Amino acid sequence: MSQDVPAVEAVNLVKSFGGVRALQGASLAAAAGEVHALVGENGAGKSTVIKALGGRVQPDGGEIRIGGRQVRLPAPPTAHALGAWTVFQELTLLPGMTVAENLLLAREPRTRLGLVDRRRLAANAESVLAGLGVHHIDPRALVEDIPLAERQMVEIVRAISHDPRILFLDEPTSSLVEREVVWLFGQIRRLRAKGACIVFTSHRWNEIRSIADRITVFRGGRDVGCFTELSEEDAVTLMTGQRVETFFPPLPAAPRAADHRPALEVRNLAAPRLRPVSFAVAPGEVLGIGGLAGHGHRELFLALFGAGRATGGQVLLDGKPVRLRNPREAERAGIALVPEDRKSEGLLLPMSVRDNLSLALLRRLSRAGLLRRGLERQMAGGEVQRLKVRTASLAAPVGTLSGGNQQKVLLGRWLLTDPRVLLLYDVTRGVDVATKHEIFELMMRLAGEGRAILFYSSDAEELAHLGHRVLVMREGRMAAELRAPGITAEHVVSAAVRDAA
Ligand SMILES: Nc1ncnc2c1ncn2[C@@H]1O[C@H](COP(=O)(O)OP(=O)(O)OP(=O)(O)O)[C@@H](O)[C@H]1O
Ligand SMILES: [Mg+2]
Numbered sequence: 001m002s003q004d005v006p007a008v009e010a011v012n013l014v015k016s017f018g019g020v021r022a023l024q025g026a027s028l029a030a031a032a033g034e035v036h037a038l039v040g041e042n043g044a045g046k047s048t049v050i051k052a053l054g055g056r057v058q059p060d061g062g063e064i065r066i067g068g069r070q071v072r073l074p075a076p077p078t079a080h081a082l083g084a085w086t087v088f089q090e091l092t093l094l095p096g097m098t099v100a101e102n103l104l105l106a107r108e109p110r111t112r113l114g115l116v117d118r119r120r121l122a123a124n125a126e127s128v129l130a131g132l133g134v135h136h137i138d139p140r141a142l143v144e145d146i147p148l149a150e151r152q153m154v155e156i157v158r159a160i161s162h163d164p165r166i167l168f169l170d171e172p173t174s175s176l177v178e179r180e181v182v183w184l185f186g187q188i189r190r191l192r193a194k195g196a197c198i199v200f201t202s203h204r205w206n207e208i209r210s211i212a213d214r215i216t217v218f219r220g221g222r223d224v225g226c227f228t229e230l231s232e233e234d235a236v237t238l239m240t241g242q243r244v245e246t247f248f249p250p251l252p253a254a255p256r257a258a259d260h261r262p263a264l265e266v267r268n269l270a271a272p273r274l275r276p277v278s279f280a281v282a283p284g285e286v287l288g289i290g291g292l293a294g295h296g297h298r299e300l301f302l303a304l305f306g307a308g309r310a311t312g313g314q315v316l317l318d319g320k321p322v323r324l325r326n327p328r329e330a331e332r333a334g335i336a337l338v339p340e341d342r343k344s345e346g347l348l349l350p351m352s353v354r355d356n357l358s359l360a361l362l363r364r365l366s367r368a369g370l371l372r373r374g375l376e377r378q379m380a381g382g383e384v385q386r387l388k389v390r391t392a393s394l395a396a397p398v399g400t401l402s403g404g405n406q407q408k409v410l411l412g413r414w415l416l417t418d419p420r421v422l423l424l425y426d427v428t429r430g431v432d433v434a435t436k437h438e439i440f441e442l443m444m445r446l447a448g449e450g451r452a453i454l455f456y457s458s459d460a461e462e463l464a465h466l467g468h469r470v471l472v473m474r475e476g477r478m479a480a481e482l483r484a485p486g487i488t489a490e491h492v493v494s495a496a497v498r499d500a501a
Contacts, residue, residue: 005067005068006029006030006031006065006068007030007031007032007034007066007067007165007166007197008028008029008030008053008064008065008066008084008166008197008199009027009028009029009030009063009064009065009066010026010027010028010029010049010052010053010062010063010064011027011062011063011064011065012025012026012027012061012062012063013025013026013027013049013052013059013061013062013063013064014026014059014060014061014062015045015048015052015057015059015060016060017400018392019392020392020400021221022045022048022221023045023048023049023052023059023062023221023222024045024220024221024222025062025221025222026045026048026049026062026218026221026222026223027062027222027223028049028053028199028216028223029226030166030197030198030199030214031197032165032195032196032197033192033193033195033196033197034192034197034198034213034214035188035192035198035200035211035212035213036197036198036199036200036212036213036214036215036216037199037200037201037202037208037211037212037214037215037216038050038199038200038201038215038216038218039201039202039203039208039215039216039217039218039235039239040217040218040219040239040432041219041239041240041404041432041433041434041435042390042402042403042404042405042407042431042432042435043390043401043402043404043405044218044219044220044221044239044402044432045218045220045221045222046170046201046218047088047089047170047201047402047403048221049218050086050088050089050168050170050199050201051086051088052064052073053073053079053084053086053168053199054073054076054079054084054085054086054088054168055073055074055075055076055077055078055079056075056076056086056088058074066082066083066084066166067082080162082166083164083165083166084164084165084166084167084168085159085160085162085164085166085167085168086159086167086168086169086170087155087156087159087167087168087169087170087172088155088170089170089171089174089201089403090403091151091152091155092155093143093151093154093155094143095142095143095144096142096143096144097142097143098122098139098140098141098142098143099125099137099138099139099140099141099142099143099146099154100121100122100124100125100126100139100140101121102143102154102158103125103128103129103139103154103157103158103161104121104124104125104128105158108121109121109124121139122139122140125139126139128157128161129157131161132157132160132161132187133183133186133187134153134157134183136150137150137153137154148175149175149176149177149180151175152172152175152176152180153176153180153183156169156172156184156187160187160191164191164196165195165196165197166196166197166198166199167191167196167197167198167199168198168199168200169188169198169199169200169201170200170201171201171202171203171403171430172184172200172202173202173204173207174202174203174403174429174430175429177292177293177294177458178292178293178458179293181207185207185210185211188200188211189211200212203404203430203431203432203433203436204459205232205235205433209232213228214226214227214228215227215228215230215235217230217235217238217239218239219238219239219240219241224238225238232433235433236433236434239432239433239434240433240434242434247433247437248440248462248465248466249437249440249441249444250444251286251444251447251466251467251468251484252284252444252447252448254285254468254484255282255283255284255285255468256282260282260283261318261319262280262281262282262283262316262318262319262452263281263282263283263285263317263318263420263421263451263452264280264281264304264315264316264317264335264421264452264454265279265280265281265315265316265317265319266278266279266280266304266313266314266315266316267313267314267315267316268312268313268314269300269303269304269310269312269313269314269315270310270311270312270313271299271300271302271303271308271309271310271311272299272308272309272311273294273296273299273476274296274299274300274303274476275296275475275476275477276312276313277296277300277313277473277476277477277478278313279471279478281421281452281453281454282452283450283451283452284447284448284449284450284451284452285447285452285453285468285469286443286444286447286453286455286466286467286468287452287453287454287455287467287468287469287470287471288455288456288457288462288463288466288467288469288470288471288492289301289454289455289456289463289470289471289472289473290456290457290460290463290470290471290472290473290492290495290496291472291473291474291479291496292474292496292497293458295473295474295475295476295496296473296475296476296477297456297473298425298456299476300473301337301423301425301454301456303324304324304330304335304337304423304454305324305327305330305335305337305423306324306325306326306327306328306329306330306335307326307327307330307337310324317333317334317335317420317421318420331417331419333420334419334420334421335419335420335421335422335423336414336415336417336419336421336422336423337414337423337425338410338411338414338422338423338424338425338427339410339425349397349398349399349406350397350398350399351397351398352394352395352396352397352398353380353384353389353391353393353394353395353396353397353398353401353409354376354377354380354394354395356398356409356410356413357379357380357383357384357409357412357413357416358376358379358380358416359413377394379416380394380416381394383412383413383415383416384412386412386442387408387409387411387412387438387442388408388435388438389401389405389408389409389412390402390405391405403430404430404431404432404435407427407428407429407430407431407435408431408435408439410427411427411439411442415442415446419451420451420452421451421452421453421454422446422451422452422453422454422455423454423455424443424453424454424455424456425455425456426456426457426458427439427455428457428459428462429458440462440466443455443466444466455467460489460490460492460493460496461489463487463489463492464487464488464489464491464492465487467482467484467487468483468484469481469482469483469484470482470487470492472492472495472496473496474495474496474498479495479496479498480495482495
């Protein structure tokens with residue numbers, strides 16, 4: 001393949017879904033030996049272009065070229081035959097099958113009688129995984145039983161194991177934690193060194209900066225530029241058409257603990273992987289929780305939402321002890337949890353935006369005896385406007401929304417329950433910069449209204465700028481308490497990794 005012929009090209013692609021014009025003349029060209037980032041707001045058309053290049057969606061117009069030759073990709077196998085493999089944003093593994101079956105689908109080892117050789121299947125899968133440096137995933141496990149991050153890794157391993165010449169990764173890091181991202185970037189660099197072409201999407205600028213050779217920006221279904229150097233600020237301007245002035249909104253004045261009874265108080269709360277922890281959050285306070293994956297923050301959030309097993313301790317809301325044996329009790333007490341993982345928790349994709357939004361409301365709305373459809377529509381509509389959810393209508397299935405817009409529906413759903421304490425668990429994953437900004441402003445507004453907010457983020461920058469205080473967890477306990485103003489991402493990270501001497 002000649003150096004100046006792109007490995008893969010989309011030329012003026014056009015695609016509509018019903019009335020939604022997802023692509024309106026979208027072009028993209030990526031070279032062999034290059035890591036090419038595709039960035040843009042939620043709904044800009046990134047996934048649609050990747051699906052078209054992977055043979056999963058048929059464009060209404062435009063051209064696709066691979067190695068300089070125009071191709072038609074009626075289905076993924078046609079793309080595979082040309083050396084192009086895709087990791088789609090929404091996972092495609094079959095949940096009822098094992099990891100090994102998914103990994104080696106259509107290339108299973110056979111016995112002499114032509115049956116699938118189960119023993120060799122698992123062994124082969126294990127060596128595929130190990131060959132790519134993955135040792136902690138059991139090839140015999142059912143996909144539905146393994147955590148989302150592992151599913152994402154299986155999906156990536158499956159694509160990479162075909163030794164692709166062209167690899168599309170649509171938000172591959174949105175369900176991974178730090179160590180796995182390092183692993184993935186190692187694999188991407190290795191493939192690039194072998195001359196592969198890698199196209200990936202991400203909403204995290206530090207990832208783009210660290211690995212992309214070039215960046216194509218999408219806006220409203222078309223490309224608006226391709227760059228080798230681009231600052232985050234300029235990227236945001238190109239993506240949104242506006243200058244986002246201050247990325248992090250100012251914190252409302254810190255409530256003085258002495259003036260209030262805490263909205264939430266946790267005394268010696270213990271759970272598996274969680275040593276007894278104690279802390280309090282005042283009304284109007286934003287408390288950040290930091291720490292690396294596996295150091296207890298997840299267990300803390302789940303225990304507070306009644307979804308994890310607390311083995312001891314006490315939780316008080318407005319000074320009154322509450323029992324949180326299940327999420328319903330937590331919800332009734334006034335605690336809402338917005339989880340990060342919209343793919344397997346929370347969102348019912350075939351259901352409409354309106355039905356999803358009103359799920360958490362059912363109890364409130366049906367109190368009068370029957371579900372009040374009009375009120376429901378009004379509240380759902382208000383929330384869609386407040387969060388600027390991009391959807392064709394309230395009746396559209398959530399599954400047809402772009403990833404970031406699905407995330408907003410999830411957030412809106414819990415806001416409708418009017419919680420006293422809001423637990424936000426890495427809610428900005430997969431959310432574009434402009435939407436992140438809106439979510440941050442919403443957080444500040446909710447704090448200003450006197451709600452208590454406890455939030456975890458895998459992005460230390462967010463913790464540093466958005467918390468009145470940040471508690472950093474290490475090995476299941478609170479290792480450090482940082483106080484605004486003056487918290488930096490470096491403070492948060494170094495408190496999280498400092499050796500427990
Ligand atoms: N199957 C579908 N049915 C209806 N509309 C769709 C479908 N797939 C995509 N869309 C719409 O097409 C537009 C582009 O969506 P796409 O998923 O390509 O965005 P994206 O850039 O990948 O966004 P994100 O960053 O949120 O993943 C959106 O308005 C989306 O709602
Ligand atoms: Mg997408």
